[in-house]
Amino acid sequence: MVRPIAMLAGLGFVGILLYSLIMGAVSFISEPPAKTVEHEFHLHPKEVHFASDGPLGKFDRQQLQRGFQVYKEVCAACHSLHQVAFRDFKDLGFSEAEVKAIAKGWATETPSVNPETGEPATRKSTPADKIPSPYANEVAARAANNNALPPDLSLMAKARHDGGAYIYSLLTGYTDQKGFKNHAGQELLKEFPDAKTPDSLHFNPYFANLNIAMPPPLAADGQVTYADGTVATKDQMAKDVAAFLIWSAEPKLEARHQTGVAVIIFLLIATTLAWFSYRNIWAGIKH
Structure with missing residues (x-):
């Protein structure tokens, strides 16, 4: 008696699932979901090649050093790098003396405790320290950035689909919203008149919701001066810092x-x- 009831209950459950599936498909066909501005105008990352790409890829140490320079002089003012210690920069080709100098001269000192009073304090960083945050806490970070919280960049290349290509595209993707068209030739403000970017945000089609709080960090060519003489165009700086974040x-x-x-x-x-062992063991046996 129990078995037939269980079978009927199972058939009823399967029937309900089939009914829901069929009705859902009919509803999707008859009333397709409304198109959203993000779906229509969000662009996939640009194609860009890094030396570390592929199963045999290796880092370009000179590019990593240039990318570190861009991070230090441009990005570090807002973005932390919590998972990286100063001593890790030896992997970029810096000597031990250079690493010590980088740590000691870092713009933000490392949080510490005054041994005499027990009060919070700061001190010069050492190679063993992690890269200190530019802000004391989240409240201070939001207060300095119009309530937006700059994300930590340590794992950004792993946290975003297409990693380095996404970072490169985002940094070079700021554009004027007016007249912007997607790959299909549709003009944004004609298709979605209410999608105008707020004054406190910046239009970037490579960002998930098209509007990002961060202003263009790479505003002009020559924003940094590379020690190896490479011309610091916006494109070059974006590619170099993306390579550095792939390494981090x-x-x-x-x-x-x-x-x-x-x-x-x-x-x-x-x-x-x-x-060969198989062939040798079974060599004398006929099938």
């Missing part, structure tokens, strides 16, 4: 690539040896 998100990327190649070679050799 995955500093062991080269080691992972090398390990992957070694594992593949090992598996190929092991497979070959296993095949």
